[in-house]
Amino acid sequence: MSSQGISPTRRRIQLRFDFTSLQGVLTWTFIIIAVSVVGVIYFIFSFWNSALQENRNLYQVTQRILKESDQLLDQVKRTQQNLTTYILLNEQQYVNDNRKIWLVGIPATKDSLYHFISQTNNSDAKVVYISLGKQLAELQQTEEQAIIAFESVRDKDLLRKLLKIDIITTVKNIEKSIADLNHLERKRVEKIEEGFAAQRSNFLYLIILIGFVLILITYGIGLFLGVNILNGNITIRNFLEQISRGHLPDDLDRRQDEFAGIARASNQVKASLIAIQNYAVAVSRGNFDTNLIHYEPGSEMGEILLDMGRNLQAVYDEDRQQGWSIQGLAKFADIIRRSSDSIEHLCRQVIIDLTKHLESIQGGFFVLNEDDSAKPYLALIASYAYGREKFIQKQVDLEEGLVGRAFQEKEIILLDDVPASYLQIGTALGYASPNYLLILPLLFEGRTIGIIELASFKKYEPFEIDFLQKLSETLASAIISVITSQKNRALLDEAQKMTDMLKNQERELKSNALELLEAQEEIEKRYKTAQKEQQKLNTILNNITEGIVVTNEKGEIVLYNYTAEQIFAYKESEILQQRITQLIPTYNLRATVELSSLHQENMKVLKTQEVFEAIDKYKYRFPVYVNLTELIIEDERLYCCMIKKM
Numbered sequence: 001m002s003s004q005g006i007s008p009t010r011r012r013i014q015l016r017f018d019f020t021s022l023q024g025v026l027t028w029t030f031i032i033i034a035v036s037v038v039g040v041i042y043f044i045f046s047f048w049n050s051a052l053q054e055n056r057n058l059y060q061v062t063q064r065i066l067k068e069s070d071q072l073l074d075q076v077k078r079t080q081q082n083l084t085t086y087i088l089l090n091e092q093q094y095v096n097d098n099r100k101i102w103l104v105g106i107p108a109t110k111d112s113l114y115h116f117i118s119q120t121n122n123s124d125a126k127v128v129y130i131s132l133g134k135q136l137a138e139l140q141q142t143e144e145q146a147i148i149a150f151e152s153v154r155d156k157d158l159l160r161k162l163l164k165i166d167i168i169t170t171v172k173n174i175e176k177s178i179a180d181l182n183h184l185e186r187k188r189v190e191k192i193e194e195g196f197a198a199q200r201s202n203f204l205y206l207i208i209l210i211g212f213v214l215i216l217i218t219y220g221i222g223l224f225l226g227v228n229i230l231n232g233n234i235t236i237r238n239f240l241e242q243i244s245r246g247h248l249p250d251d252l253d254r255r256q257d258e259f260a261g262i263a264r265a266s267n268q269v270k271a272s273l274i275a276i277q278n279y280a281v282a283v284s285r286g287n288f289d290t291n292l293i294h295y296e297p298g299s300e301m302g303e304i305l306l307d308m309g310r311n312l313q314a315v316y317d318e319d320r321q322q323g324w325s326i327q328g329l330a331k332f333a334d335i336i337r338r339s340s341d342s343i344e345h346l347c348r349q350v351i352i353d354l355t356k357h358l359e360s361i362q363g364g365f366f367v368l369n370e371d372d373s374a375k376p377y378l379a380l381i382a383s384y385a386y387g388r389e390k391f392i393q394k395q396v397d398l399e400e401g402l403v404g405r406a407f408q409e410k411e412i413i414l415l416d417d418v419p420a421s422y423l424q425i426g427t428a429l430g431y432a433s434p435n436y437l438l439i440l441p442l443l444f445e446g447r448t449i450g451i452i453e454l455a456s457f458k459k460y461e462p463f464e465i466d467f468l469q470k471l472s473e474t475l476a477s478a479i480i481s482v483i484t485s486q487k488n489r490a491l492l493d494e495a496q497k498m499t500d501m502l503k504n505q506e507r508e509l510k511s512n513a514l515e516l517l518e519a520q521e522e523i524e525k526r527y528k529t530a531q532k533e534q535q536k537l538n539t540i541l542n543n544i545t546e547g548i549v550v551t552n553e554k555g556e557i558v559l560y561n562y563t564a565e566q567i568f569a570y571k572e573s574e575i576l577q578q579r580i581t582q583l584i585p586t587y588n589l590r591a592t593v594e595l596s597s598l599h600q601e602n603m604k605v606l607k608t609q610e611v612f613e614a615i616d617k618y619k620y621r622f623p624v625y626v627n628l629t630e631l632i633i634e635d636e637r638l639y640c641c642m643i644k645k646m
Contacts, residue, residue, distance in 0.1 A: 029218065036214045044207055058192050061116050062185045065125075068113040069178045072132075075105050076139065076174055080167060083143050087150050087159070095147060102140050110136070125184050132177040139170040236262050243270055321463035328357055328467055329474070336478045343367060343482045347381040350475065351452070355384045358454060358464055361434055366396060366403060366451040367479060378403060378451060406439040407448050412469070413439040414460060436460060440468050444476035547643035550631075551580050558638070567624070567645060569617035580641070584612045584626070611646070622646070 079098050086094035110133065117125050146162040235252070242249045243266075251270065252263040335353055339346040347365040355363035362385040366378040380394035396403050406413045415437040434455035442450035452472070454460075538561075541548050547564035551557050557580055560572045568575070568583050580587055614624045627642040 033214075033218050036218060040207075040210055040214060043210070044203075058120075059189060061119050062189050064116045065113065065120075065185050066182055068109055068116065069181050072106065072109045072113060073175060073178050075101055075109060076136070076171060079106075079139070079143060080171055083146060083167070084163070086147070087163070098143065102143075106136060120185075120188065122184065122188060125181060125188075128177055128181045128184065132174065132181070135170060135174045135177060139167065139174065142166045142170060236266055239266055240269070248274070321461075325463060325467040325470070329470060331357070332471055333474065336474065340478065340482055340485070343479065343486060344381055346478065346482055351382045352384045354452070354471075355454065358456065358460070358468075359458065360454045360456040361385065362453075362455040364451075364453040366453070367483075368407075368449050369395075378407065402437070402439050403451050403453060406441045406451055410441050410443055410446075410448055412441070412465065413437075414465070416459065438465070438468070440472055442472045442476040442479065444473075444480050449476055450479055545644075547641075549580060549583065549641045549643060551639050551641070553637050553639075555580050557583075564643065567616070567643060568614070574617075583616075584614050584624070587612055587626070614643070 079101050082094040082098040082101075085091075086098070114129060117129050142162055146159060146167065149159045149162060239249055239252055248270070251267050254263065332350065332353065335349050336346065339349040347367065351363045351365040355361075362383070364383040365381050367381050368376060369379045370376045376398060378396040378398065380396070398404050398407055402413055402415075417435055434457055436456045436459055438454045438456075438460050440452040440454070441448045442452065452468075452475075541559075542562035544561060544563060547567045548559065548561040549557055549564050550559035556577055557575055558577075560570075560575050565571060570583075575582070610626045610628070611623055612626050613621055615621050623646040625644045625646060629640040629642070631638040631640055
């Protein structure tokens with residue numbers, strides 16, 4: 001070990017606060033002892049103050065109990081004195097004062113007394129307090145009897161007995177209970193004082209014990225630190241042994257003692273291996289191009305790490321490509337969802353985003369057109385080139401060029417290093433000169449319904465082609481859906497026009513129907529007659545004692561009489577066109593329609609006297625009888641439910 005470092009004289013005056021030298025260990029030992037002593041003093045002071053405070057609190061509680069008990073006894077004697085004065089002077093004021101004491105003074109004093117007794121956790125005092133409460137209630141009752149005997153009965157013997165025997169006896173019992181309570185509290189105070197004296201004696205032994213334990217702990221800490229310093233050479237030896245076995249332990253801490261030079265040399269030995277470890281960390285973070293530091297060819301660990309890096313690079317690229325594909329499919333699914341209003345809008349949005357997504361320079365979207373009477377062709381619906389949308393009109397025969405070939409063969413066409421002249425002849429994207437061309441057929445149930453053509457300066461990777469194949473299925477389905485939707489809208493528009501035309505014809509016919517005026521008047525007369533008949537029918541229905549509810553085959557209510565309003569609390573305007581299950585939740589019209597043997601013209605009687613649970617407007621549930629009749633009126637099937645409360 002070299003002699004670099006600080007001179008002996010300077011070391012004697014340097015104050016060190018580390019655990020690596022003997023001086024540092026001694027300094028920290030002194031600090032620990034000082035802090036421990038201060039902590040013990042603080043603990044002793046806190047503990048003693050806590051004990052004094054607790055003793056003071058208990059003494060204050062005892063004094064309050066004695067005070068409250070004396071006040072209670074004084075109130076009891078005042079009631080006795082007021083009663084005696086009232087009997088002698090017959091003045092109502094003393095009775096009022098007495099009742100005020102019983103209603104306000106004594107209860108308040110009792111509550112306060114109980115509050116302080118409960119703080120002592122003295123079960124004997126609580127027993128005395130319960131007995132005292134009973135005695136106070138007995139005294140109050142006796143005084144009330146004495147007042148009644150004096151005011152109403154005028155029974156002198158009873159009054160004398162109550163005043164000289166019962167009341168005096170009860171007051172003496174109360175005095176005895178209060179005396180017992182005071183005795184218990186004074187006795188408890190004596191025990192507290194005795195315990196406090198014993199606690200002071202024990203406290204001295206506790207201080208001695210804590211001091212002894214503190215000395216042992218301090219000695220142990222100093223011994224532990226000293227052993228660590230003396231065992232420094234063992235740590236360095238173990239470090240070198242782990243490196244010799246191929247392990248990479250943590251660096252040795254910088255030392256300031258005699259082992260400092262050995263520690264620095266050991267860390268330098270490990271420096272070359274740290275570079276390999278750093279390479280592994282870089283690979284784990286996705287950086288596969290990190291150069292090894294201090295790496296020598298032929299190193300077994302280095303070669304293993306390089307192989308691992310190459311394998312992880314492949315896995316990482318595969319995961320990235322799958323993520324790119326999944327995000328792309330989700331993106332275009334959202335585009336299809338938002339652009340399904342027209343085929344032009346859908347194709348335009350798809351080709352713009354697809355060209356950008358694949359970093360292509362040109363793109364075209366062809367859709368099969370079979371609407372014309374002539375032979376079908378591929379129509380260029382949308383195109384995109386060099387960052388700008390191109391609005392052009394173009395048609396391609398089904399057997400023309402590469403687009404027609406892809407349509408017929410139903411397979412992707414991929415051309416590399418396409419000459420400019422060939423691209424101009426064989427494609428439909430204009431006169432650009434890209435190097436790579438991709439033509440993607442869109443297949444739906446084995447039938448080609450569209451073509452996407454893309455051109456790029458860069459080569460299309462296999463994962464990009466796989467992405468396009470997956471996307472083609474979704475696009476083909478979306479195109480069919482949009483085209484079908486457009487055709488349906490066109491048919492609806494045509495139907496609407498036909499309806500408008502028929503309405504116009506109807507208006508013309510009505511304008512020429514003056515000769516039918518007489519027939520119309522006859523119809524009006526019959527209508528009025530029918531209204532009268534309807535009014536009669538409504539009157540009859542509303543006077544029937546059973547509720548009538550008529551529904552159609554869907555279970556919707558079409559007729560609802562007054563009795564039904566009384567049963568269910570719904571007005572006719574509130575319940576019409578509602579389901580009958582709103583009134584009878586368990587009612588199943590289809591399950592109930594089981595024909596019986598009774599048949600009449602235009603009427604079939606179904607299940608009779610069936611019991612169901614009904615519910616009214618206010619959610620009240622009750623049982624009802626239901627008779628069901630099937631009616632056929634002008635080819636309309638109706639069901640009449642006659643409902644009666646049980």
